[in-house]
Amino acid sequence: MRLPIGIQDFELLRRANMVYVDKTELIAPLLAEGGRYFFARPRRFGKSLLLSVIKAAFEGRKDLFKDLWLEEHFDFKARPVIRLDFSRLDFQGRSLEASLVDSFQQTAKEYGLTLRSDTPKSAFEELILELSKIDQVVVLVDEYDQPITDFLFEPEKRNHHQTVLKSVYGVLKPLDGYLYQVFITGVSKIGKLSLFSDLNNIQDISLNPKFSTLCGYTSSEIERYFPDYLENAATIFNVPMFELWNAIQYWYNGYSWDTVQKVYCSFSFLLFLENPEFKSHWYETGTPTFLIEMIKNAQIDPFSFENLQSDAQPLVATNVTNLDPIGLMFQTGYLTITKKIQSMVGTEYELSYPNQEVRVAFSRGLLEEYSQLFPSTIGSFALELRKFLYAQDFTALFNRINQILASIPYEIFLKKETYAHSLLHLIFVSTGLRVQSQVQSDPSPSGASLGSRTSTGRIDMLIETPDQFVILEFKIGGSSEDALTQIKDKEYAKGLIGKSIVGVGVVFDLDSKTISEWKDEVLS
DSSP: OBOOTTOOOHHHHHHTTBOOOOOHHHHGGGGSTTOEEEEEOOTTSSHHHHHHHHHHHHTTOGGGGTTSGGGGSOOOOOOOEEEEETTSSOOSSSOHHHHHHHHHHHHHHHTTOOOOOOSHHHHHHHHHHHHTTTSOEEEEEESTTHHHHTTTTOHHHHHHHHHHHHHHHTTTTTTGGGEEEEEEEESSEETTSSHHHHOTTOEEOTTOGGGTTSSSBOHHHHHHHOHHHHHHHHHHHTOOHHHHHHHHHHHHOOBOSSSSOOBBOHHHHHHHHHSOOOSOTTGGGOOOHHHHHHHHHTTOOGGGGGSEEEOSHHHHEEOTTSOOHHHHHHHTTSSEEEEEEEETTEEEEEEEOSSHHHHHHHHHHHHHHHHOOOHHHHHHHHHHHHHHHHTTOHHHHHHHHHHHHHTSOGGGOOOOHHHHHHHHHHHHHTTTSEEEEEEOSOOOSSSSSBOSOOSSOOEEEEEEETTEEEEEEEEESSOHHHHHHHHHHTTTTTTBOSSEEEEEEEEEETTTTEEEEEEEEEOO
């Protein structure tokens, strides 16, 4: 069966005999009368296909559900459905109002109706009332926030769209009795839009554990639905299946909204299966330039993204006039939940990169912003640095890093220890190796090759290659001998098992923006 790459239409997917990972058992509870739901996920996670499946079910298209779980567990009674898909509306070249009216008119036409109203609010209201003469109406809204998030930095247009949408969504509450179900998707709750305050019965299921795998693929689903493609990838890489799985999980698994169940971004993983190559498929579909600039301007340490703390508010809501970069990173898929701590005073979440795909790609984007280097330059030196680390050629390694640092204009180089450490962190992460900075607890993403945490200090940087651990201690001033001695005296190598261990003391000179000296020693 063919891979459904980029397919958002359920009927097309089924008619074309493409692979459909059956999510209908999870969908079934959401089809009950009176449901009012909001569901947030990052882009490319299958929200549009989810709504297409729900639409087909409510339209009575039982034929499309052959051999799926829902086939025998739903009545498939046909009901009138309004689907408002903002990802397909043209509000760039024409007004949002005109696009909305056209969308409502098109739906009316499908039911043999003609709307008299010429404003979005009145047209939406008229459409609901007319369709309710057939039966209670199902309203599905896809990417409800896109007319606002597409214009975050154009306040005049953004505010205008916000006013228009507020009036349109304001129709739903007074017409609640005419509605069978409402299901809304987006990236985030937009504050001051009134949707969630006016519709006080809407249920946000974004962080509900029952629906944490509603979008995206789990490991068991991948094993069940894509065995031939996995075998093909294992053949291409000439590795046993368990080794391929370890690499796939490290690169692409890890998104979680309940800390227990993890999923792959379906779009990214399908691209990998189509052309097995470990790279950042998902990230390449849209570079978050504004988000990277926000992080740099806010002077957030890049290595802090490996372990951040937050309460629930920035994870589910966005204030468009005061954007929170950490909240945006979570909502757009660059961070995920790794731990949830509940108490009587509130819930605390720990966040981190979901996987290596996002870690490497986002770090390279940050490095471009920090250094003003071209992506091709970063890609080239990343390959060189990886080879030098494999060979334990630290002279070549640091000489090459100094060449990179020398290319950064003095006017953008900040003479601060955190800036230097951030640059070095991003440079090493760009190699694609396992890299963590400021390590205090078990630093392994998989926990497979690292033992207990160091209890006598904080490791500046830990790099893992296929056959070694490299511990780096950085000093601003001082000597490389002192830095190396600190690694040994504080037993930073304690708990690292299964590979050889190399300690490297490094001195960074802020005035010359160079690594002025280094000393390495095999520790075990």
